[in-house]
Amino acid sequence: MVVQVGGLSRLKKSKQKKKSNISFRLNLIFFCVFILFATLILRLGIVQIVFGEDYKREIEQKEVVPINSSVPRGKIYDTNGKLVVGNTPLKAITYTRSTSVKQDEMLDIAKKLANLISKDSEEDFKLITKRDRQDYWIMNHPDEATAKIKKADKERLEKKELDKKEYDKEIYDLTRERITEEELNSFSKQELEVLAIFREMSSGTTLSPHIIKNKNVTDEEYAIVSEHLDTLPGVDTTSDWDRYFAFKDDKGNGPLSSVLGKVTSSKEGLPKDSLDYLLSKGYSRNDRVGKSYIESQYEDVLQGQKETVKNVTDKAGNVLESQVYREGKSGNDLVLSIDIEFQKRVDEIIEQKLGSARAGQPYMDRTLVSVMNPKTGEMLAMSGKQYVKDKETNKTEVQDFALGNMTTSYSMGSAVKGATVLTGYQTGAIKPGDYLNDRPLKFKGTQVKKSWNTSGFGSINDLYALKRSSNVYMFLTAMKIGGQQTYVPNGPLTIDKVAAINTFRKNFAEFGLGIRTGIDLPGEQTGYGGGQIPADAGKVLDFAIGQYDTYTPLQLVQYISTIANGGYRIQPHIVKEIHEPNNTGELGPIIEEIAPTVLNRIDMKDSWIDHVKDGLELVVNDPQGTGYGTIKNKQYKIAGKTGTAQALYDGPLGGHPMLWNVTFVGYAPYDNPEIAVSVVVPWSTTDATHVNLEIADEVFKAYFELKEKHLNEGKTGSEGTEGTQTIDNN
């Protein structure tokens, strides 16, 4: 290779230059690395030194834990603003278990508390389980407990190759089993009291206040515990509430008490059947919730918004500070459509009339009255009384049975004939004003079917049939509906029983008979018989006079309301308004007003309905009418239909004698109905009783008299104030 000298030197130079160039750039790279690493250290300084304190605090502060404390439940008022259900404030001593507290610390607090409060009632001791006693014994006698486990036991268990946790549990269980009865019963009364307190303290959920005592907390107890709160970590003195019925008598019975429903105690906690649902809605396990009827149906309204306190705790679980995260709010109040004064009056009427009618009547134990505004569906009264024999004392007592209006059903008899006639029109079987021959009907192989006037009324029209309650007119109508146009004495009954009964049921359902009325209460029944096909065709004829399917008194009042208001089946409701809570004792601002709901319009012409209404008017106001004699208050323009059903007894006394249910449905005034009434008195031994009509008469009277009274009160400007005086014991 020939290299020029000049070239060589240039190459050398270039090489040297290159080398210095490389080291320069290498230095530059190193400088860049230095800058980058310096950046990291600078940033580290910011994170660890400048903000380190903040991060450290963030670690020390554990999660903030929301705590819910209960607020008073909403109150229930009657339609005039009188308090029906309120709350009684209670003093309560609570314990909030922190996450880090140890058993012996809790025991120590329990011992201190036992000196300050008494929790030694029999009820308290009854709650102590065997398991509680065993645990408590082991806690108090650690050495003796250890001695109960022999070396052989340990060796045996070690062979099982359990992990430590399982092993410890086996040992513990074995120790528990070996505690003798004698040892378990060795606790003094003092110790038992400590145990009663201790078991309450440990049964609460962590970080959630659990009530140690809220019954009969004396002022002294409350004060002395309040004074010593600083030595009792977790213990607090607060207020709690208990449900209070304004109109309860000493036996615990009050107007509507069965319909108002009950609230669970905090021991019961959430009802099992809706546990998951309620937990998902943010309830705690020991929350008190409505468990039946209005209290349950309107749980969402009555249950307030719990106060949520967030506790900031340190790592050990000690509460550092509490902040109110969400303000608590009392539950909203309900205003019922019931007028409690009217309700009470109806209760009295029933009690009095039933009381005297029961003489010599072993089976007649109950009476049910539903009163509804036929235009709005507002329940004005829901009244029921039942005589119940106390099993222990063998004494017969009257109990509230308002619930029976929707949960029990009976054969209602002729009261349903309005629906029968209208079904006849609708199917074209009869026309308004048609005459039919009322005489005893004898079909081949069946008993004679006849009206109560056994020889028959002769040729009568529909109005006469309603007025005098002709059965045969309804039988003949039912036969025509079933496809048999003529009656042949001693001939066969050839109707299509399936088609006929289905037609009847479909049309009756338009009035609410046999289906749910849709009242705003849980547990409504629809009666028996629906869907059942009768064995013989004669039963279809019985259906037409209300002696086959059974209906509830509530269905009955919906049915008569549908006729009264001109054909609209309206949904009954017992709650009228929902109000904001107001601590001054007056009703708060209205949140929701329950509007009338029309469930369906019956498929009948207005003229037909009017025609039937004419018939119903005659029942009470025509001297021949079945209700004329007993319903005396003609000035209220009452229309209605009586009913007397032959029915098999299925009540509490056992046996199934054939008895009579006497019923009444009606409304007033007939030219502009504002109240609809159903009266049901089941299980009379005679059909000669008029207790049903007497009750109805009194109920109408009570209603219109009270209406008058309220009107006068309104004039003097005192309406409403009467209610507020008794409101709120909170």
Added chain:
Amino acid sequence: MTSNKNTTSKLDYSLIFILLLLFLASCLAIYSAQASGQYKENFLIKQIVWYVVGGGIIAAVMTLDSDQLRKLTWYAYGFGIFLLGFLIVAPASIAPVINGAKNWFVLPGIGSLQPSEFVKIFLILGLARVVDQHHQKTLLKTLQTDFWLLMKMGIVTVFPLALIIKQDLGTSLVFIAILVGMIFISGVSWKLLVPIFSTGMTLIGTIFYFVLWKPDILEKYLGVGEYQLRRIYSWLDPYSYQGSDAYQLTKSLLAIGSGQTGGKGFGNREVYLPESQTDFIFSVVGEEYGFIGASVLISLFFMLIYHITKVGMETKNNFYTYICVGVISMITFHVFQNIGMTIGVLPITGIPLPFISYGGSSLMGNMLGIGLIFSIRYHYKKYMFSTTA
């Protein structure tokens, strides 16, 4: 390694010392990290085993002199490309999809192997070889030859990059970092470097602009997934974003920050961080040893870089210098990116902290790189003796 008396004197003792310190730091950190009990495996034992294997790799590489390295370069490079390519087509039985990416060979009995960790070193060798060869052939340096050099370097880098960019963004960035370092040292004229780097910076700036203000355009025209964008967002504002990245960043900041100046001491961790034995090992160091400990670890890396820089300066062999710069770029990028992401300086990308994070492949790759440095020290001294003698 110490069998031959003559060779012992040529051993780079200060480098061994630095490595031992890193080994110690790794052991302490992994021991603490696995105390959280997320896994049943004992990572510490495995890491020690990997270090021993790594020592073997260093010894093996040390025996190769400059000429042998040059000759081996393309074989190694080709083998690396083959492994990466094979990874893509390999059946799931030996190359399963882990965490949404197919980066690993899982070999029964040996464990998992991430070829890209080795390819980094092969890329360094390849680039060093290309630059060195270019300068040997090009006697008169012009802009044109420089440009041609850039092209060649680009071609060498593009193959491995193309094979992993979809799978493993972190390692792709390492490749790019290596390329940038090599370009810088390759002696390419400033007249080319300045426009190239400024274009690069502008490009990054523009991308950032789009990510932050016009993400819909990126998604629409470049097919960038929302999750990739979210990575950036959760880095910039971890407290407002949900998801694993933001979670890891906030937890990591909490761990490091609460370590404060002096740290909580060995085994006193309080913050639970998933996968803290691998990518988030620095959080463990920061929490337990505080600012002082973390700074010492960073300084240790800085000493390592300083040492490699010195080796690169001292050697007369340019090929060696290029290798040194490649290794420097690689380690620097790894360290800066990894530590940076744990303290919120950079977005989270899954690359480990060299020598500290648990992981066989990563450690082997780094040991391979350090092995090259040992080899340079070992052999350039020999050259020096030979020329002076």
